Amino acid sequence: MKYYLTTPIYYVNDKPHIGHAYCTIVSDILAQYHRLRGEDVFFLTGIDENSLKNIESAEKLGMGDRIQEYLDMQASIWQETWDSLGITNSDFIRTTESRHKKGVAKFWKRVEQQGDIYKGEYEGFYCIGCEEFIRPTDLVDGLCPIHKREPQKLLERNYFFSAQNYRERLLDHIEKNPDFIQPVSRRNEVINYIRDHFEDISISRQTMKWGIPVPDDPEQVIYVWFDALINYLTGIGYGWDDELFVRYWPADLHLVGKEIIKFHCALWPAMLMSAGIPLPARVFAHGFLTIDGQKMSKSLGNAIDPLEIAKVHGIDALRYFLLREVPFGGDGDFSNERFSQRYESDLSKGVGNFVSRVLAMAEKAESSLLKLDPGLRRDDKESGVQERVRETWQEYEEAFDRTRPDEALEAVWYLISFGDKYIEEKKPWAIHKEDKEEYTRIMDTLLELVRQVSILIYPFMPETALKIWRQLNIEDAQKGLYVAKLKEWRAVPIATIERGEALFPQSK
Template sequence: MDKHFYITTPIYYVNDVPHIGHAYTTLACDVLARYKRSRGYEVAFLTGTDEHGQKVETAAKANGETPLELADRVVKRFQALWEKLNCSHTDFIRTTQERHKHTVCEQFKKIEASGDIYLGYYEDWYCTPCETFWTETQLLDGTCPDCGRETSKLKEESYFFKMSKYQDQLIKHIEDHPEFIQPKSRRNEILSFVREGLRDLSISRTSFSWGIPVPGNEKHVLYVWFDALTNYISALGYPEDKEGQFEKFWPAVHVIGKDILRFHAVYWPTFLMAAGLPLPEKIFAHGWWTVEGQKMSKSLRNVVEPNMLVDKYGVDAIRYFLLREVPFGLDGDFSHSALVNRVNSDLANDLGNLVSRTTAMLGKYFQGELPAPGPLSETDQALVERFPKTLEKVDKQLEEMAFNKALMSIWELISAGNKYIDDTAPWTLAKNPEQQEQLGTVMYNLLEGIRIISLLVAPFMPETGAKIQTILGCDGNNLVLEGQDQWGGLQPGVQIEKAAPLFPRIETE
């Protein structure tokens, strides 16, 4: 079995500042990366920034700075956010880095050498105020569909990639690999798009200069997607692969927002085909967040700022909410009331309180010293047996990137723990000295259950996982399921103090 795993976020465009959408994508990747590590995989987790293109060039000019100065500034904000959100990426790539430019040039030369790139003319309608090209059919009565102003026909020399050549090969690949594009609804969209026919793709521009020059023809810079998509292999050191990273990790799982699906599911695979490289393992397009029921937009000024959320609610609460609230792949709504509701009922009442009441009872009944379990009753047995079943289920669900389902499965364990306390009524057992052993078994089972729960929860909420491990006297830096997911990991005799509340309830008026 291949114990390597490569997961990527898109590289984020520096013309935008980080918002909840960026955070969502990156966190989803982080959860998967952490889970895979926890399962013994060597993980490469890549994120980064897309820094070229006309919009950046223009924005920088307007700010009186160079494009690179602008990028440097924005990159810091992304990096700071990932740190704040506890993201465990192993590399951060910038398209302005030499290693990236090198790979892009090599990739261009390779495809050109195979005869799939040719020089032609790119002809379209251009809206000067919007600085955007439109195709004939996109125009509304000959005017710009965005602003309604006049457009003019512009003819520009351009390099083209023979994308049309790969149409059938791509269709076949998508048909043969049902998991390639997910969710299914997106797969169908792409399939019907490709079946309608692929045109050759313009991959260079002469109208601006902030980009990677075309090898051998400096008048042209490479079109932003040819440049950007290549990051997934340039970060691995392709083509020289001096450190063997490409060999080890490619192909990747790409997690993206649904808006950039076509570039990843059509352009990128055909580029790879032309270069003779294996296609990505999986491309998963997730949905968008609305905010309090409204579309997020700069003009509505409702863009959710992740830093503020973390300061207000804590990292783990945000991480939990984003991945629990909505099925990955569907759109969701972000609202403060939903967030507070989740934190209070799931985190404070269910998980936090389970840890509190259990550790409190251990203190009260055993002075905090973990007793050895005795023989198991039917009730005990039923609880214990849930764990291996859930571990297996969660593994499947995360394989399918069904984060919310995985969390629901974990929460079934937490509920079972709370119910187990009710069923066994330790406070009653404690009154009868003859039931001391039975009481000890109950306490052991609860704490051992909490130990496994903490490891399951750790990829989603690393701080919480570590906190609970520490409370139990385990290593909070070793949040690994592999080899530690068997029942009975806790050693009787360890001292466990009553835990402070993990998640204080958020009181609302």
């Protein structure tokens, strides 16, 4: 089983903010989950370097004559940010790389051979912010409604892609594959767009000085979206490594922001149909993050650096917050205050306290007793703990199948509070002296519950999971095992424990 997932390739006219980090972190969580299942995962992210926005930024810095140098500088910033956040991407694609350019040229030629590229004249309003032509009726007081800037009026002789040829096939595909566009709320939006507005599209620019040249016509460069979307192919070998490409394509998931859904669910599949390449299985659009209730924007200067946030409570806490606080597919808000609240209540007093409490009590059981006679383990079933764990795994895996990692995480926290209740019910501290056997039995169940929780949180909080495995001395024993085995009750015996520092220390 392989699993290929992608983030959008980001514009590099600025450094990554929390919105970019959100999309990349969710992708990382999905990648980690599929690795835990033992799948052959390829997780691609990268940057779009051929956008006009980048060129404008280079010019602002006085680097207009050294654009590639500017892009290299920005590329390092992006790569270093993901490294510092512990992102486990398999590769990082840059659209100025020769492997990408080769693949784009190959793709163009296939579409051309298919008869879907023709030359035509185009006059329209182009917004650099959107990297898209805007219909005159969508302008507000002559400005792009999103970027509040005046679009360029262009009259050019360009190459066009016969997107209209694929309108019916696209609508048919969307109808027959209800999972193709998610969440469902986005589906109708895309269907309406394809039905009412999906027209042939200009895919080259005459006046642009930066970009990938049109094959056999170097006077023109390829339209940035037509070029950028192909990264999903070139990142896994299209045009330069056929074996790699065959191994991973079609993509299992393109994770995108909702503002670019129509490029991914209309233009992109039409391009693939034309080139005779199978479509991705699923496109999932996540929502926007606001900051303290306000839209993040350059002009407001309220963009948040994810590295600064990770410094406060750690990477795992940031990952947890974004998944727990934002319903995946909907919009969410980030605020430092809320972040600290979640840290205290869900991490310090939640999982952190649960684990340290169990381990502290387990230490009181004589170590020999931890190797309990299996016949004495009847308590598991009576208490319903084993049953609850089984149900949690079921909810968790179903949530991941639906690309709802946020719901999977919620199920884990429900299990943790179940564990807390179990402790309150059993009151092991009250019988510690009188009934050592019963005490050990309870601790034995609780330790296994901690192990189960640690596996469940692994995709979300890998560092924390690792810390727990070390405290339970099961790191080596679990190596090379995948979910199917790890989720079995007592799949890995816990013989000794070594308490470490608090997982999420209380803030001072």
